[in-house]
Amino acid sequence: MGSVNKVILVGNLGKDAELRYTPGGTAVATLRLATTERFKDKDGQWKEQTEWHTVVIWDKTAESLAEYLRKGKQIYVEGRLQTRSWDDKEGKKRYSTEVRCDRIVLLGGRGPQAERDEPAVHAEPSREPSELTDDDIPF
Numbered sequence: 001m002g003s004v005n006k007v008i009l010v011g012n013l014g015k016d017a018e019l020r021y022t023p024g025g026t027a028v029a030t031l032r033l034a035t036t037e038r039f040k041d042k043d044g045q046w047k048e049q050t051e052w053h054t055v056v057i058w059d060k061t062a063e064s065l066a067e068y069l070r071k072g073k074q075i076y077v078e079g080r081l082q083t084r085s086w087d088d089k090e091g092k093k094r095y096s097t098e099v100r101c102d103r104i105v106l107l108g109g110r111g112p113q114a115e116r117d118e119p120a121v122h123a124e125p126s127r128e129p130s131e132l133t134d135d136d137i138p139f
Helices: 059-068 112-117
Strands: 007-013 018-021 027-040 046-058 074-087 093-106
Touching: 007 046, 018 059, 027 059, 027 074, 046 059, 046 074, 059 093
Parallel strands: 046 093
Antiparallel strands: 007 027, 007 074, 018 027, 027 046, 074 093
């Protein structure tokens, strides 16, 4: 049986995207995306729970969209979970799980100016993922 590593998120950016470059010159943008669930607790009171996700965008997509990915912007992200590990200053092993972005769509704006300035279409990564067929679904 095969496996699936697929994440779909719709949320709002908690801060502007951080664009940087690897030593080899590859662009990488890091986002903090908030998704909020609203529900009633056992007493019937409305509650909100916000989850924060780290999203990583690579290559030309990172470069072309970084200027539009501003705090408060609503986006749609498709990707896969990826866990990195490193040793901290004390030599202790640390882990971070991120969403590696395969597709991103800019959604709601932050007023009329933002809508005029942003691209009208979504951006795809330079490395196109293969399309799934019924034969790829493991059930």
